[in-house]
Amino acid sequence: MRYGAVKPIRTETNRRLYCDEDIERLYLLSLATQAGEGISQIATLSLEELKKLIGGYNSLSRGDSRSAADDVKVHSGSEYLAGCFEAIKGLDAETLESVLMQASVGLSRRALFEQVVGPLMYSVGDMWRDGELKVVHEHLASAVVRTFLGNMSGAYKSHESAPAIVVTTPAGQIHEFGALMANITAASSGWRTVYLGPNIPAGDIASAIIHNNARAVALSVVYPADDPRVSNELEQLH
Numbered sequence: 001m002r003y004g005a006v007k008p009i010r011t012e013t014n015r016r017l018y019c020d021e022d023i024e025r026l027y028l029l030s031l032a033t034q035a036g037e038g039i040s041q042i043a044t045l046s047l048e049e050l051k052k053l054i055g056g057y058n059s060l061s062r063g064d065s066r067s068a069a070d071d072v073k074v075h076s077g078s079e080y081l082a083g084c085f086e087a088i089k090g091l092d093a094e095t096l097e098s099v100l101m102q103a104s105v106g107l108s109r110r111a112l113f114e115q116v117v118g119p120l121m122y123s124v125g126d127m128w129r130d131g132e133l134k135v136v137h138e139h140l141a142s143a144v145v146r147t148f149l150g151n152m153s154g155a156y157k158s159h160e161s162a163p164a165i166v167v168t169t170p171a172g173q174i175h176e177f178g179a180l181m182a183n184i185t186a187a188s189s190g191w192r193t194v195y196l197g198p199n200i201p202a203g204d205i206a207s208a209i210i211h212n213n214a215r216a217v218a219l220s221v222v223y224p225a226d227d228p229r230v231s232n233e234l235e236q237l238h
Contacts (some may be wrong), residue, residue, distance in 0.1 A: 028053075077107060077115025084120050088133070088141045096141065100148045109188065113181045121145060121177050149180040155194065156187035164214040168196035168205055170221065172231040178220030186218060202236035 028050040032042050037053070080103035087096035095133065103116050121141070128138040167183040169176055176198035189192045194212050196205065198220075209217055219238075221230055 047162070075176055077103070079109055080107070083124075084116065084141075088124065091136065091140055093140055093144050096144045097148060102147070104148075104152070109185070109234050113185075116180065117145060117149070117177065121175075125175075127231050145177060146180070149177065149184065152184050153180060153187060153193070156184070156193075158187060158190065158192040160192070161193040163216070164194055164212045165218055166194045166196065166205060166208050166212060166214045166216045167193045167215040168200045168208075168220075169198040169220055170205075170230055170237075171199055171201045172227060172229045173177055173221055174199050175222040176220065178222060179218070182218040182220060191216075202233045205237055 018111055028047070029039065029042065031206065032050065032053055042053065057077065065105050080099055083099040084096055087093075087099060100116070103112055124133060124141045127133040128135065166177050167186065169179050179195070179198060183193050183195045194208060194214065196208055200208075205217065205219075208214070219234075
């Protein structure tokens with residue numbers, strides 16, 4: 001990342017993994033830069049120094065109950081979404097990843113999914129089909145978002161005794177972002193999630209449900225909604 005503000009771990013497949021401290025640092029750096037600090041001057045500060053910097057805004061003016069922190073702009077979902085689009089159009093995977101991480105800190109999980117991730121991938125697909133984006137833009141966005149959601153999923157550790165839920169998409173449904181978001185939502189609510197990935201035949205889904213003694217199954221269906229194969233798969237699963 002530019003300025004070395006965070007140093008994510010690289011996996012064997014060259015994926016970046018961020019720890020909780022990295023996410024907190026990005027959030028604090030975002031607050032500080034929005035308050036007027038230069039990123040090049042604060043990027044190397046420790047986490048404690050950043051906390052003191054942000055906390056210090058509260059004492060800048062004794063005669064005014066408002067602080068500089070009160071004036072820090074809170075980004076809306078649409079602003080994060082705009083930042084994502086800008087990064088995608090510029091083929092800037094690192095910035096896209098950074099904006100998504102900032103959104104995950106600045107928004108609730110529901111708002112993150114409903115206002116940023118969901119609309120982003122839906123729009124990217126439409127823009128690709130309409131020729132506004134190239135295949136490379138769509139693939140870059142998909143790769144970054146898939147890794148981002150995968151990292152979020154991996155952050156939740158369920159207890160062995162927790163009720164199990166199988167999460168996937170039916171055969172013929174290759175887009176897994178809805179399933180990944182459902183997996184994260186279920187995991188954060190205490191379910192023991194069994195994520196199968198996309199495009200799984202009904203018979204295999206049923207086997208996973210039985211094997212894991214699952215109490216529920218979550219299926220994501222994206223496009224086309226009236227695909228007769230989807231109906232057939234759902235009937236078989238039922």
